[in-house]
Amino acid sequence: MVVPNALVIAxxxxxxxxxxxxxxxxxxxxxxxxxxxxxxxxxxxxKAIQDQVKAAxxxxxxxxAGNYQAQRERPxxxxxxxxxxxxxxxxxxxxxxxxMFHPEDDPFAVHDHPTSRQRLGDAEAGLGAAATLTLDDxxxxxxxxxxxxxxxxxxxxxxxxxxDTRWFTRVHGDGSALPEIRRSWKFTHGGFFSARQQxxxxxxxxxxSIVAEKLFGDKSPVxxxxxxxxxxxxxxxxxxxxxxxxxxxxxxDQFDAVYLPVTTxxxxxxxxxxxxxxxTTESTGDVTRVAKTITTVLRSRHGxxxxxxxxxxxxxxxxxxxxxxxxxxxxxxxxxxNVGGLEKVTLDQLGKTLDxxxxxxxxxxxxxxTVSLIVGGIGIMNIMMLSVTERxxxxxxxRAVGAREKxxxxxxxxxxxxxxVVGGLLGILIGTVAAISISHVVQWSTSISPLSILLSFGxxxxxxxxxGYYPAREASRVAPLTSLRFE
Amino acid sequence: MNxxxxxxxxxxxxxxxxxxxxxxxxxSLDVYPGEFVSVIGPSGSGKSTLMHILxxxxxxxxxxxxxxxxxVSRLSDDxxxxxxxxxxxxxxxxxxxxxxxxxxxxxxLPLLYGxxxxxxxxxxxxxxxxxKSVGLESRWDHHTNQLSGGQQQRVAIARALLNNPSILxxxxxxxxxxSKTSIEVMEIFQSLQxxxxxxxVLITHELDVAAYGSRIxxxxxxxxxxxxxNDSRRxxxxxxxxxxxxxxxxx
Numbered sequence: 116m117v118v119p120n121a122l123v124i125a126x127x128x129x130x131x132x133x134x135x136x137x138x139x140x141x142x143x144x145x146x147x148x149x150x151x152x153x154x155x156x157x158x159x160x161x162k163a164i165q166d167q168v169k170a171a172x173x174x175x176x177x178x179x180a181g182n183y184q185a186q187r188e189r190p191x192x193x194x195x196x197x198x199x200x201x202x203x204x205x206x207x208x209x210x211x212x213x214x215m216f217h218p219e220d221d222p223f224a225v226h227d228h229p230t231s232r233q234r235l236g237d238a239e240a241g242l243g244a245a246a247t248l249t250l251d252d253x254x255x256x257x258x259x260x261x262x263x264x265x266x267x268x269x270x271x272x273x274x275x276x277x278x279d280t281r282w283f284t285r286v287h288g289d290g291s292a293l294p295e296i297r298r299s300w301k302f303t304h305g306g307f308f309s310a311r312q313q314x315x316x317x318x319x320x321x322x323x324s325i326v327a328e329k330l331f332g333d334k335s336p337v338x339x340x341x342x343x344x345x346x347x348x349x350x351x352x353x354x355x356x357x358x359x360x361x362x363x364x365x366x367x368d369q370f371d372a373v374y375l376p377v378t379t380x381x382x383x384x385x386x387x388x389x390x391x392x393x394x395t396t397e398s399t400g401d402v403t404r405v406a407k408t409i410t411t412v413l414r415s416r417h418g419x420x421x422x423x424x425x426x427x428x429x430x431x432x433x434x435x436x437x438x439x440x441x442x443x444x445x446x447x448x449x450x451x452x453n454v455g456g457l458e459k460v461t462l463d464q465l466g467k468t469l470d471x472x473x474x475x476x477x478x479x480x481x482x483x484x485t486v487s488l489i490v491g492g493i494g495i496m497n498i499m500m501l502s503v504t505e506r507x508x509x510x511x512x513x514r515a516v517g518a519r520e521k522x523x524x525x526x527x528x529x530x531x532x533x534x535x536v537v538g539g540l541l542g543i544l545i546g547t548v549a550a551i552s553i554s555h556v557v558q559w560s561t562s563i564s565p566l567s568i569l570l571s572f573g574x575x576x577x578x579x580x581x582x583g584y585y586p587a588r589e590a591s592r593v594a595p596l597t598s599l600r601f602e
Numbered sequence: 603m604n605x606x607x608x609x610x611x612x613x614x615x616x617x618x619x620x621x622x623x624x625x626x627x628x629x630s631l632d633v634y635p636g637e638f639v640s641v642i643g644p645s646g647s648g649k650s651t652l653m654h655i656l657x658x659x660x661x662x663x664x665x666x667x668x669x670x671x672x673x674v675s676r677l678s679d680d681x682x683x684x685x686x687x688x689x690x691x692x693x694x695x696x697x698x699x700x701x702x703x704x705x706x707x708x709x710x711l712p713l714l715y716g717x718x719x720x721x722x723x724x725x726x727x728x729x730x731x732x733x734k735s736v737g738l739e740s741r742w743d744h745h746t747n748q749l750s751g752g753q754q755q756r757v758a759i760a761r762a763l764l765n766n767p768s769i770l771x772x773x774x775x776x777x778x779x780x781s782k783t784s785i786e787v788m789e790i791f792q793s794l795q796x797x798x799x800x801x802x803v804l805i806t807h808e809l810d811v812a813a814y815g816s817r818i819x820x821x822x823x824x825x826x827x828x829x830x831x832n833d834s835r836r837x838x839x840x841x842x843x844x845x846x847x848x849x850x851x852x853x
Contacts, residue, residue, distance in 0.1 A: 120714050123722075131702040512698045515659065516761065517687020517715040519680050595686075596659045599698065 121522055125529035128509075132502075139498045140538035143578070146491030147542025147571050148549060150484040151563065155550035157480040159561035161473045174263070175296065176394040176406055178256065178413070179428045180247045247417065247426040248389040250377075253290070255412055256392055261405045263395045266290040267377045270390050275322075275373055276342040277330040284326055285372040286343065288380030294354075296395050297369070305337040305352030312351075313376035320348040323370035324355035324363045341373075344383060348375070402431055491535070492578040499531050499586035503593075510590055511598025524591035531583025532576060539575025543568055604671060605632035606768055606801050607656060612665035614651050614824075625651040627824040628665070635768075636799045638791065640815030640832070642806055647821040650773060653805045657690055657771045658682045670768055687716035691762030695774035697754045699746040699761075706742040709733055709761045716765070732760040736790060752783030759790055769801045770794065776811055782845060788814045789838035814838060 129136045250267060257265040269288035274281050291310045294300055304327075308319045320341060327336050327350075336350045355370060356363055363370030381387065396405045406429045413427055503510075510523055518526075547563055554561040614626040625648045633639055643649045654660035655667060658674055667675040674685055692698075699708045709729040713720045720728075733739045736756040746754055755775060762770055772791070776784035792814060794800045806812050813836045820827040 120719070124714050127703070127707065131700070508698070509700060512700060513711070513715070514683070515657075515686060515692050515698070516712040517683050517765075519683040519715070521680070522715055596654055599659065599694070 121525035122529050124513075124522075124526045125533060128526065129530055129533060135498060135502070136534065139495055139534050140541065142494035143491045143535050143538025143575060144542040144545060146487040147539045147575055148546035149487045149542075150574075151543060151546030151567060151571050152549045152553070153480050153483055154567045155546070155561040155563045156553065157476055158564070158567075159550075159554065161476060174396045174402060175431070176396070176402060176409065177430050178248065178252075178392040178394060178409060179430070180388065180390055181426065181428065248392060248413075249387065250381075250389065252413060252416060253389065253392045255416060256394055256409055259405060259408050259412060261396050261401045261408075263397045264292045264295050264393075266293050266296055266393045267389050268391045268393055269377055269380050269384075269386060271380075271384070273343050273373070275326060275330065277336075277339065280330050282326055282329045284323075285368055286375060286380070287372055288375050288377040290377055293374065293393075296393055299357050300354050300369075301357035303353045303355050304335045305350070307354075307374070308351055308376050313378055316376065316378045316382050318346060318348045318379060319351045319376065321352040321354055321374040322350055323372045323374075324353055325365050325367075325371040326373055327353040329365075343373070343375075346383060406431065488574055488578055491538075491575075492582040495531050495534055495579065496582035496586060498534075499527065499583055500589070502530075503527070503586050503590045506590075507593055507598040510593045511595055511600075514593075514595035515599060520591040523593075524587045527587030527590045528580065528583050531587070532579035535575045535579030535583075536572070539572055542575070543571055546571070603634055605668075606635045606670055607631070607633035607803070608668040608671075609656075610666045610668075612652075612655065612662050612667060614648070614655065614660070615663045624824050626655075626662070629824075629826060631819070631826065631829070633769075633801060633803065635801055636795065638795045638802045638804070638814070638816040639819055640804045640806060640812035640817070641819045641821060642809065642812040643821030643827075644807060646823075648824040649805050649807075649821045651824075652821070653771055653773050653803065656769075656803060657692060658686050684716055687712055688765050689768050691759075691765075691767040691770045693755065693758050693762050693770065693772040693775045695777035697746075697751075697758050697778075699754055699757055701746055704743050704745055705733060705738060705749065705757045705760075706730065708746065708757055709764060711761060712764050728764060729760075732764050733757070735763065736760045750783075751779050752786055755779060755783070755787055756790065759787070763794070763800075767800075769803060772802065772804045774806055775804070776806070776808075784811065785838050785841050785845070788836075789842055792838050810836070 253265050253267045256262060267288070267290045271286050271288075272283065273286040274283050275286075276282075291308055291313045294302075294307045303324065305321075307321055308317070312319050320343070322330070322336060322341075330336065330341065331339065336353060339350050340347045341350060342348070354374070365371050377389070394405070394409065396402050409429055410425060414425060417426055419426065513523060513526075547568075550561045550563055609629055609631050612626055612629045613624070616623040616625055627648075629648075629652065641649045641652065651660070655662050655675075658669075658677075662675050665675070666673055669685065669689060674682065677685065686692075700711070706726065706729050709732050710725045713725045713728065730739060730742060733742055736759050738753060738756050738760065741749060741753065746757065749757065755778075770791075775787055775791075779787065788811070791802055791804070795802055795816075802815075804812070804815055812818050813832065813834065815832055816835060817830070818832050819829045
């Protein structure tokens with residue numbers, strides 16, 4: 116019974132002091148709007164960083180044919196065992212774990228003689244020219260649990276010609292799922308070739324934006340025909356970078372390049388093997404496990420026993436991606452400068468660093484939010500305190516006509532809660548609009564979650580109660596007689 | 603007949619620094635229903651202190667105060683608030699209306715407090731009726747600063763009457779009004795006493811205002827000097843008729 120009446124009274128009292136009410140609300144509105152916009156921009160930035168890291172290949176593995184690790188010769192009988200090499204991150208093959216050297220050898224000597232290279236076994240190691248991966252291997256990898264996409268890759272250089280214009284560039288024979296892996300791609304014209312075109316070995320080509328510009332200028336090349344290896348290819352799309360950090364440049368591997376279905380390329384060049392298989396995992400945290408599974412599967416498929424090294428290499432793309440996939444050269448240099456062996460930085464460590472930086476960001480935002488809300492709350496408290504002094508007479512009148520202490524207390528609490536909640540709601544509105552328009556103007560992704568709206572609302576109500584209670588209690592303790600005498 | 607107000611050995615002592623001020627020195631009095639008591643005395647005589655204690659705005663130092671037979675001098679704050687809400691109506695010298703608030707909302711005020719939930723429509727209906735009884739129903743939406751002194755005092759009277767109190771306490775109600783509006787206010791008081799049988803206690807320091815009461819009580823130095831029935835009572839309605847009609851703008 117008392118509650119609705121007190122609310123009515125509070126509302127009427129606020130209406131009496133419109134200017135004061137509006138100004139106090141404005142303080143709260145700005146506070147909440149700031150908080151909401153900050154949170155939206157902050158979480159948007161976080162999301163953008165995560166997206167870009169993903170786009171840069173945090174969840175990517177590259178399986179290359181061949182193995183740079185040479186098979187060592189059986190050590191001589193009089194070699195001295197130095198101990199066991201141990202690397203907790205990577206399971207080393209048993210024959211490589213023993214660190215041995217011959218007493219006559221200088222372990223620090225550089226073996227640059229042709230025979231030493233022979234001993235390292237160029238032929239067996241392959242050094243990239245090996246042809247050990249097949250389409251069936253790719254299919255087997257695709258079936259491993261946790262693998263999102265597995266895309267075959269054959270890479271060559273080629274002359275692309277359109278009429279009299281020629282351009283020497285990279286050609287990639289790939290699976291049709293490639294755009295799913297290259298998240299930082301966008302198509303300015305057309306699209307990527309389809310799975311069906313890949314199956315049919317169609318002579319279709321997707322041009323990188325540099326190639327398209329060199330051959331066709333500003334014109335849309337889609338539907339035109341270009342010549343590779345004196346064969347006509349129909350252009351189905353043009354790809355460029357959607358990532359503001361990466362600009363297509365002549366000589367890069369992604370946009371100064373053309374893409375063909377891997378099947379078309381294999382049949383035209385009479386190839387049966389792949390250079391590499393690009394794999395993405397469904398979750399970033401799963402990369403290490405998937406890498407191990409791929410190794411096991413491929414070793415068994417290639418019939419390699421435990422005494423022989425892999426004839427392929429599985430590398431995570433994180434380090435490579437940090438260097439060329441997303442970062443500006445100067446940033447990449449700074450990163451590599453700080454981290455001695457970037458190759459040794461594991462995905463876990465990178466993930467932890469990102470986690471840490473996003474936690475720092477959240478802490479920063481939270482502290483800004485806290486400060487603005489406290490300022491807004493103190494504004495309300497200030498006005499309410501002033502208002503108690505200023506309105507002593509009003510309180511006296513109310514007490515004289517029968518208002519109880521509790522009713523005066525409730526009136527003032529309702530007033531401050533109304534101020535903060537209505538101010539807060541306006542703030543939510545303005546903050547949402549601001550966040551959306553900022554994201555439009557700056558092209559920054561912002562995300563306003565229902566949770567952050569709910570949180571802002573709850574916090575503004577709490578601020579109203581917390582900062583309104585003390586002034587309200589003061590108001591309720593004003594004796595009716597003194598307040599009537601107050602002029 | 604039982605007295606509506608019964609006061610026994612009431613004292614009130616203020617402490618001002620080192621000094622003790624005896625505002626009331628063992629007062630005893632009875633007021634019966636339907637009486638119009640004028641309390642007169644110079645300032646500092648204790649008449650305002652009496653009014654504050656009668657109106658439950660202040661507590662006595664000692665003694666007893668029975669309102670409608672109930673000792674209200676030792677009630678809790680909540681109970682006293684309810685007494686002020688239901689049983690007592692106040693009219694002050696300074697009107698004590700809420701500023702920047704319409705006449706109607708000022709009159710409604712007592713219905714927002716106390717027990718029982720009154721709907722907004724019911725509040726409005728009763729407030730309009732009270733405004734009508736003081737002849738201000740056409741000004742219900744005027745803010746208090748848009749009303750003349752006499753009109754403001756009539757709004758205050760309407761507010762005081764809203765909960766049909768058993769007593770109406772008036773503290774110098776004509777102090778801020780000119781003589782003609784004073785007579786108008788007194789006319790309302792006398793008709794309330796006559797038609798509704800409301801008990802009125804009027805505090806004043808002017809003899810000619812006190813003369814509208816049916817009984818005159820004189821205070822001096824915290825004691826009752828005299829308490830007599832008023833034989834030469836003034837009648838406001840008759841005086842209003844005989845007044846010359848002033849030109850517009852004089853008021």
